[in-house]
Amino acid sequence: MAPVLQTEIPGLAVRRGKVRDVFDLGEQLLLVASDRISAFDWVMPNGIPDKGRILTQLSAFWFDLLQVPHHLLSLDVDSISLPATVDRGPLRGRSMICRKANIVPIECVVRGYLEGSGWKEYRQNQAVCGVELPAGLQQCDRLPEAIFTPATKEESGHDINITFSQMVDLIGQETADQLKLLSLGVYERAAKHALTRGVIIADTKLEWGWHDGKLILCDEVLTPDSSRFWPADRYQSGRAQPSYDKQFVREWLEQSGWDKNSPPPVLPDDVAQQTRAKYLEALERLTGKSL
Template sequence: MTRHETFEFDPNGALLRTHLPLPGQSGKVRDVYDLGEHLLIVSTDRISAFDWILPNGIPNKGSILTAMSRFWFDYLQVPHHLISCDVPQQVIDLGIDPAVLQSRIMVVRKAQVVPFECVIRGFIEGSGWAEYQQNGAICGIPLPAGLQQCDRLPEPIFTPATKAETGHDENVSSATMASAIGEERTELLRRLSLQVYTAAADHAASRGILIADTKFEWGVVGDDVILIDEVLTPDSSRFWPKSSYEPGHSQPSFDKQFVREWLSQTSWDRNSPPPTLPADVVRRTGEKYQEALDILT
């Protein structure tokens, strides 16, 4: 299989898709392949917004996400699924160019995925802000009256969400999660998620970044619960510069902000395939991802 057949790139060199001769499936950003005993996760340079995968990518984004996840897996004192970031010999033996995959892959343990996103919010923004404006609570957790957009919460809160195959995840209460997977496991995941968020938020704050919120995915291996998927990246978290933080309005962030803002200014209706991102938006978005990696690690 040739490099051209195995890997799809956009004109700027962003890796959009992989076609390895292995059983696999694709998500919004990652291509996941079955290696038998383990899984191979390939982080591409795809970028999504408003529930659409955009036609062009952000060069090197997948490598940045992998490096950041690898940093956090090493830093956090919690069991996780990462085994190696080296291209396995099993893949090289298929005649695939390892240089394309190097720096953007994770070989991980297989796990039974918990069917809920474990979201921790330290600040109020996004869907949580919208929900609070409607009923003064998030996921059934009542909050003090008079909070402003992006205010720091009195303490971080656990607000689970369903894992949607397409479209938006849906915020649910802990009781809903407990009815599906049991009260004991829900409480364990709440405690673990808060523990991981607190450790990460303390580190990030010492480097000048506020982690406003983040979502964790957990898996079960035997009797063990382990942290899986990506962790604490700009794709799964809101990172705000601490120096310019000011509640009462939206904050600048180290993520897809340039992408969302540009798309919002176009005539795109969000019901048809999205337009191609201009070079300037691609460049500035890539710079923000790289800046977050450099600051945090």
């Protein structure tokens, strides 16, 4: 089946992110996960077959398992009123009908292991987002305890890591304290479940919003797009880990000669299929179910 790169619903306002098409239903939102894939802040010209369906199924699994207030109401796109001309086929299996929330402008990142921008920052000053860490840690080491390392939400380019005190300045002490506690709780519960399935969750990025005076978990949650998933049986600190994400895309792009400043090249079919297989393996391992 060809990747779904964009969805259309005539008459409905839409906001398109790197992966999701978000339609305004009035009282609710319709979040449609496309098969688009991004790397190095560019959206690739071709997508990964079934990626959006995998992300949606995995998010729904976590929303159910975590038992925290969240925005997901239903996955049944046939239950909502849409113009008669709309083909619901491309929407099925990749759509979430969600509560509207006032999104907090902070990326709530929790790290249990030292990799990515955290590893880079640690090597510079032995701390991540102002959280001081023990000396002598290696790449991908497990941290003594999970740490909360917020970042700003940027419309384009990379999110910017900030300290907790900077987060307090932006959104206030009480909200910052709540988000830290909620995010660490989500990570700990998810990481514990994942380990029983042979998967390490190295870190994850969460989004929260206000709804009826309460903070609820929004967007996608604990997918290969928003988290680092590593096979536990292949984990070895001191090096980069094999992972269930877009590593094949990044590696191919690094070797392709692309300058990262001009529109990216089309991904070869084998790279797209290998990436699909990794996303699918993450879904099957974590949920015990196939697509």
